[in-house]
Amino acid sequence: MGTKSSDTGVCPRCRSAVPRGSKFCPHCGHSLLDHNPPLSHWALEDIFEIVRTISSTLDLDILLKKIGQAAEHLTDAEASSILLLDESRKNLYFKVATGDKGSVIKKHTVPVGIGLAGWVAQYWKPIIVNDVKRDDRFMKQMDTSTGFVTRSVLAVPMMIGGDLIGVCESVNKKSGPFTEDDKNSLQNLANFAAVSIMNAKLAETQQNFFSNTIEILIAAMEASDPHYIGHPTRVAELACAIGRRIGIEGQSYRDLYYGALLHDIGLLAVNHQVLSNQISGLSRERSAERIHPVLGAELIRGVKLLSGVVPLVKHHHELWDGSGFPDRLARENIPLGARIICLVEHLEEIRLSGVKGLDLEPMQIQLAKNGAGVKFDPDIVKAYLTLTIARHSMEVL
Ligand SMILES: [Fe+2]
């Protein structure tokens, strides 16, 4: 977001601040007729910047904070608040309160119908009050208990689908009174923000549902064989640490996390397949080992949020030299996340075979070193060894 004041522009030649509406730069004399647009243009430019900033997040807390900052900036106010309607729809609670008393203000609730924000929540109409002392609706107790001094308030309803979700307010215009322009700008922001808030709430609900479903799947897998208790979490922790070390981020990092958690999910389906005698010629254990990556990939293939995870699950037993399964992929043809999970899976196998305590890590390190460039991607082995050395040096300190 830009930091310019709403009543100044910048001369394109000498970059000095110039009063809005000036025809010539007072510093260098450059003509500003095409470069110093009226307020509405500046506000529009600001709105676009704010839309870009707000659209870039689905995290509700971060989003609301950005909207509060945008309200403050857009209306040139000392502070801003976002109050949301609670479940009972009888009270507003502060979700965001900027300014030096923000943290104290956030502890308060405002009943619908009481105070200026409460009035907006009751009548679903914006208000401008440029001298709160002269307005009976103003709730003085809030200032008394928080120590904040309110002079002027601009508050607008936040609506979505014809229903109120909260109130957005700017407090204490820095220069002059709040204007109709300010009201329109804040209402535009509030309308846009309301949609973003609903999207973020929806994404939060979906994410919670998604995380809970993954937890249930992992619990089911662990319950199917006590041998595996803790295995998915340990693989995810080490795989993600290696991933961070080699610079994996964003969606690829999330795919790595879920891929590592779910890499053996095919074991849930494997028993049924083996017992149904659909596999012949291999021992039951060997069959399970061979088919679980493919069955796992098939299990999650239909889940859109896991589309990037499917190849990691399917190929987590491929080996660097092409001797793995199911497709005998080699080197960089194996997805990067699958190469990481493969190494961690092999390190875990030592633990799962019963090796414990001080013997475990030296054996894991030896296995990684022996397998570098043969079974495992040498760069991933290097990242694992670097992490292990770094952890040891921290322990020594
Ligand atoms: Fe596996």
Ligand SMILES: [Fe+2]
């Ligand atoms: Fe595994």
